[in-house]
Amino acid sequence: MHDSKDFLSELQGRGFRLTRARKAIVTFLACIDAPQSIPEILEALRKKGLLFNKTTVYRELAFLVKEGVAKEVRVSDEKRYYELAGEHHHHTICMRCGDIRDVLFRENLLHVERVLLERDGFRVLEHSLEFFGLCSVCKS
Ligand SMILES: [Zn+2]
Ligand SMILES: [Zn+2]
Incomplete structure (x- = not known):
């Protein structure tokens, strides 16, 4: 569990905009303590009435990884999961x-x-x- 506000305000502090997708993804990942796949993230956001296409989510996650906010967990070549960067585990x-x-x-x-x-x-x-x-x- 993380505080999504910390990650979001850090991004803002570095001059990045908090897009709707960015905010939604960080907030969702912060409240769950297991890595999530892109289909899982899309589904969870859809349930909250937040509709994004796969490309948007994919692009946002790539951005969050690049900025050190999220981490990619690679289980196999085709299976990738995402979680917020935090304590090593x-x-x-x-x-x-x-x-x-x-x-x-x-x-x-x-x-x-x-x-x-x-x-x-x-x-x-x-x-x-x-x-x-x-x-x-x-x-x-
Ligand atoms: Zn099992
Ligand atoms: Zn993890």
Whole structure:
């Protein structure tokens, strides 16, 4: 969960206009704590009576990613999800129903990054980690 106002006022502060689509997408992503696909975003906005075409939403998301407001979560070549940039975390993805969720670890893999640096001389700048498996509904 995020405060959408922070992201919106930051964009405004950088001189960007808050278009209707921009506002709607950021507000929607801020109130949900799992990454969303473009069809899911379109559907959620449609339910609120906000009609946008796919291209508009796609273009807005590309803008938000470029400006560091949103992040793209790439599950496969064809499956992309979007979430607001925030605290670093990972994802679980159900291979049967496709349910995707945020997971937070207190340790956050810093020890793994340290091993890579000390043992292999590799300096990690960032990482993304997705766990694929079966969700609690699908596994039973
Ligand atoms: Zn599932
Ligand atoms: Zn996430």
